[in-house]
Amino acid sequence: MFYKVFADIVVLVHFLWILFLFFGAFWGIRNRAVRIFHISGLAFAFIIQIFDWYCPLTHLEFWLRSKHAPALAYTGSFIIYYVEKMVYIELSRSLILIFTLFLCGLNAWLYFVRKR
Numbered sequence: 001m002f003y004k005v006f007a008d009i010v011v012l013v014h015f016l017w018i019l020f021l022f023f024g025a026f027w028g029i030r031n032r033a034v035r036i037f038h039i040s041g042l043a044f045a046f047i048i049q050i051f052d053w054y055c056p057l058t059h060l061e062f063w064l065r066s067k068h069a070p071a072l073a074y075t076g077s078f079i080i081y082y083v084e085k086m087v088y089i090e091l092s093r094s095l096i097l098i099f100t101l102f103l104c105g106l107n108a109w110l111y112f113v114r115k116r
Helices: 002-028 032-050 056-068 078-087 093-113
Strands: none
Touching (some): 002 032, 002 056, 002 078, 002 093, 032 093
């Protein structure tokens, strides 16, 4: 049970991280520390996409789920199930790369152009 709860928490944190990458610029415009953290996160997401790596949170969640019950597919909270569907959306690698580039460009515009 311990591993399942922590795996669900990791999925929730992963979802919040994705939301931060999308909307963090609005907070980062006013706060330098958030801006640095947000830009670093975007750079990390870009690197992950370029090298076709998995996010460390994905590895952690898979490891926790395998410790709980290796053969288990989906059991548990429906909220966690749908959050996982949003986090691990099934898109082609090239489309995810395009969205990542768009996200980085949008945030660069928010930080550099809009601030002036």
